[in-house]
Amino acid sequence: MKLVIVDRDGTINVEREGFIQNPEEWEPLPGAIDAIARLNHAGYHVVIAANMPGLGRGLFDMAALNAIQKKMNKTLAAAGARVEAMFYCPHTPDDGCTCRKPLPGLFEQIGERYRVDLRQVPAVGDSVRDVQAAVAAGCVPHLVLTGKGAPKQTDPLPAEFPLGTRVHVDLAAFASVLIAEDEAAQAAEDEAARTAEAKAATPT
Numbered sequence: 001m002k003l004v005i006v007d008r009d010g011t012i013n014v015e016r017e018g019f020i021q022n023p024e025e026w027e028p029l030p031g032a033i034d035a036i037a038r039l040n041h042a043g044y045h046v047v048i049a050a051n052m053p054g055l056g057r058g059l060f061d062m063a064a065l066n067a068i069q070k071k072m073n074k075t076l077a078a079a080g081a082r083v084e085a086m087f088y089c090p091h092t093p094d095d096g097c098t099c100r101k102p103l104p105g106l107f108e109q110i111g112e113r114y115r116v117d118l119r120q121v122p123a124v125g126d127s128v129r130d131v132q133a134a135v136a137a138g139c140v141p142h143l144v145l146t147g148k149g150a151p152k153q154t155d156p157l158p159a160e161f162p163l164g165t166r167v168h169v170d171l172a173a174f175a176s177v178l179i180a181e182d183e184a185a186q187a188a189e190d191e192a193a194r195t196a197e198a199k200a201a202t203p204t
């Protein structure tokens with residue numbers, strides 16, 4: 001199963017000061033919805049992992065979160081795209097939970113639910129916490145330079161970013177790279193199979 005773990009705010013939709021508290025505040029980033037559609041078409045199941053401390057602080061409730069989710073799903077569906085599920089941490093930093101990124105709890109829940117080896121799973125987000133959580137869970141870490149990632153457009157990345165973090169301008173660029181690499185890997189596999197067949201067919 002091909003799975004990709006994606007952050008929400010600042011990665012799929014515009015990041016807002018004080019959290020997204022209602023559907024009106026949820027606005028997709030340019031190219032992000034189409035990126036998810038392209039990932040789906042390439043065989044990827046897309047799952048969101050998001051910190052939602054606004055829940056723990058009482059800034060919004062489950063009904064609001066569901067309404068936001070509904071708007072996102074509707075927007076995705078209109079583009080032929082789909083997010084399988086959203087895993088979220090409802091806690092505040094003071095709760096001392098194990099699911100708040102940069103801890104890997106959410107990613108581990110996803111790995112268990114879908115029974116996938118997280119070492120094969122790319123994870124993408126706009127903040128250093130996303131990347132740290134991805135690495136802690138054993139995923140392949142990707143950073144997008146939208147949302148919180150925007151000021152990090154430095155080369156090399158600041159030291160708090162784990163070694164091996166791959167950087168893309170946005171989710172659209174991330175999807176293009178992932179899909180191109182899959183196609184290249186598939187082509188190499190096909191070529192190897194053809195070579196093996198040709199070899200088998202050659203009389204010695």
Ligand SMILES: [Mg+2]
Binds near residue numbers: 007
């Ligand atoms: Mg984010």
Ligand SMILES: [Zn+2]
Binds near residue numbers: 089090091097098099
């Ligand atoms: Zn949590």
